[in-house]
Amino acid sequence: MGKNVATALITGFLLFSVAGVVAANEGMEHGGKHMDEAMAKQHHMMVTYAQVQVKINESLRKSDAKAVEAEARKILVTIPDLKAATPHKNLKQRKALRQIAVTFEADIKKTVAAAKKGDFAGAKSAFAKAEARCNQCHAKFRN
Structure with missing residues (x-):
């Protein structure tokens, strides 16, 4: 025994x-979880963001509020997934990731609101802040 x-x-x-x-x-x-469905979805979102950024900047240069709104909508529909995303690193800081996503969403909405009013300088400023959120998030949460 x-x-x-x-x-x-x-x-x-x-x-x-x-x-x-x-x-x-x-x-x-x-780790090596790139193949799971959620991570694949995140990676697809990032490609979409890059493409949409180019189109929004082009639309802002052309003072095309409708195009700004249409392209921004492509980002806004992904925000719930972004808020729930799992980062590549600093996994214990998901609250910080979520806060960046919340602020990113607000910046995108400000971009659209300013463009609709014809305030393209304000829209460009708001969108520059949104783009900075991308860099902030990638620096902290991407490999």
């Missing part, structure tokens, strides 16, 4: 040790 108890204790200790190592590394990076 004593040998079985010792084996059980050692096995339990090893299991808890492995769990401790896993827990200690949790929150650092998402």
Whole structure:
């Protein structure tokens, strides 16, 4: 009986040790999970953002409020997914990621509102802030 108890204790200790190592590394990076559906969706969103950024900047240069709104809508529909996204690194800072997404959304909405009023200087300023959010997020949460 004593040998079985010792084996059980050692096995339990090893299991808890492995769990401790896993827990200690949790929150650092998402690792090789690029193939899961959520991460693939995020990567697709980033490509969309890059394409839409170009179109919004072009529309702002042309003072085309309707095009600004149409392109911005492509970003705004993705915001709920962005708020729920899992970052590449700094996983324990998801609140900060969410806050950047909230501010990004507000900047995009300000861009559209200013463009609709014909305030293209204000729209350009608001959109420059939105673009800065992309850089801020990537610096903190991307590899």
